[in-house]
Amino acid sequence: MFNAINSTFLNRFLAYFNNKFIPTLARTLTNTSSFIAYLEPIIQLFKKDWKSNHLSAKVTCVRKESESIYTLVLKPSSNWKPFRAGQFVQLSAEKNGSLITRTFSISSEPSYFKASGKIELTIRSQENGIFTPWLRSNLHPESTVYLSQANGGFTLRQNTTRKLFIAAGSGITAIRPLLKEYKNEPWFKQSKLLFYVKNRSERLFAQDLNMLESYGLDYKYIYSEESGRICQQHLDNFCQDISKREVYLCGPTKMIETTNNLLKENLIPEANIHFEYFGATPINIQDSPLDIEEEEFIQVDYLNSNKQVSFKPEASPQTLLDMAEKEGLNPIAGCRIGICHQCICKKKQGRVYNTKTKQYSDSGSEEIQLCLSVPVGHVELEL
Ligand code: FES
Numbered sequence: 001m002f003n004a005i006n007s008t009f010l011n012r013f014l015a016y017f018n019n020k021f022i023p024t025l026a027r028t029l030t031n032t033s034s035f036i037a038y039l040e041p042i043i044q045l046f047k048k049d050w051k052s053n054h055l056s057a058k059v060t061c062v063r064k065e066s067e068s069i070y071t072l073v074l075k076p077s078s079n080w081k082p083f084r085a086g087q088f089v090q091l092s093a094e095k096n097g098s099l100i101t102r103t104f105s106i107s108s109e110p111s112y113f114k115a116s117g118k119i120e121l122t123i124r125s126q127e128n129g130i131f132t133p134w135l136r137s138n139l140h141p142e143s144t145v146y147l148s149q150a151n152g153g154f155t156l157r158q159n160t161t162r163k164l165f166i167a168a169g170s171g172i173t174a175i176r177p178l179l180k181e182y183k184n185e186p187w188f189k190q191s192k193l194l195f196y197v198k199n200r201s202e203r204l205f206a207q208d209l210n211m212l213e214s215y216g217l218d219y220k221y222i223y224s225e226e227s228g229r230i231c232q233q234h235l236d237n238f239c240q241d242i243s244k245r246e247v248y249l250c251g252p253t254k255m256i257e258t259t260n261n262l263l264k265e266n267l268i269p270e271a272n273i274h275f276e277y278f279g280a281t282p283i284n285i286q287d288s289p290l291d292i293e294e295e296e297f298i299q300v301d302y303l304n305s306n307k308q309v310s311f312k313p314e315a316s317p318q319t320l321l322d323m324a325e326k327e328g329l330n331p332i333a334g335c336r337i338g339i340c341h342q343c344i345c346k347k348k349q350g351r352v353y354n355t356k357t358k359q360y361s362d363s364g365s366e367e368i369q370l371c372l373s374v375p376v377g378h379v380e381l382e383l
Pocket residue numbers: 332333334335336337338339340341342343344369370371372
């Protein structure tokens with residue numbers, strides 16, 4: 001008994017030491033997140049592509065898919081772990097001396113990685129984007145980028161029920177691996193894919209879908225410029241047994257919300273609807289606790305930058321990261337979905353709503369993730 005208590009105490013102490021004490025000490029002494037990060041320039045003298053807390057990957061090919069979409073074929077270093085079809089990674093690359101990170105679905109299937117050691121990321125070059133057009137024109141075979149391990153829960157749930165996949169635009173990149181990985185499963189012969197693209201020139205992965213048709217996939221492109229966005233009529237025309245299917249959806253926020261509502265009206269149980277937002281997740285602030293006062297204006301003070309912004313609370317909620325960027329500030333950020341922890345910032349005071357945990361903070365000083373935090377009262381940030 002004494003030993004059990006002792007070992008629990010020791011485990012807790014070690015966890016605290018590793019997770020809190022060492023990073024705090026490193027930040028205090030070296031102004032970096034870890035001691036190894038401090039030594040990075042020295043290690044790079046011997047190993048050029050090495051970066052603390054990052055796994056490197058070599059670009060083997062940059063393939064054009066359409067005018068605005070390209071695929072990066074990457075060979076991750078040997079310590080990058082296998083992934084599940086439908087997951088995503090954070091990709092970082094050094095642009096003009098700063099490391100920029102974005103999250104992308106892995107558009108290839110795990111069996112391709114097993115056979116070749118490679119993965120693919122299919123990326124839309126965002127008009128006026130600062131990173132995706134740059135990646136396209138600056139990466140070439142042998143360039144080095146950095147990857148996180150794969151993450152995400154948009155993976156196959158039931159390996160029996162027949163399925164309906166619905167993708168819009170680049171949302172197909174998360175669905176393609178599911179289709180290719182499971183094409184030999186018995187349920188695949190009855191699977192259906194409804195794929196919304198703007199017009200014929202945007203028919204991504206047409207060859208793959210053709211190949212998958214021979215395994216039993218029934219698929220249809222819908223050109224939104226001609227036929228509009230998803231509606232009951234499209235579903236009725238394409239899938240008569242929709243209520244018996246498990247549905248996987250991936251696309252922009254608006255499409256996911258509309259489709260989700262349609263599927264519920266079609267009596268598909270929530271447990272059979274799986275979706276991945278391709279773009280910003282909508283912010284739905286739950287009822288605020290009673291002790292949060294209704295304020296006419298909410299003010300955010302950026303203490304280190306000597307700036308402040310105020311807005312009406314009924315305006316559509318935004319995260320502190322989006323707000324800071326709109327103010328011309330340049331906070332460090334990566335995934336923008338709460339995974340990489342790069343956007344951690346000290347809140348001196350004020351209450352925020354965490355869009356992931358759906359919890360309200362208290363008003364005291366603490367570290368928060370800017371990409372998940374929405375101000376619900378006067379907030380002061382060390383930014
Ligand atoms: S930007 Fe990655 S956690 Fe906020």
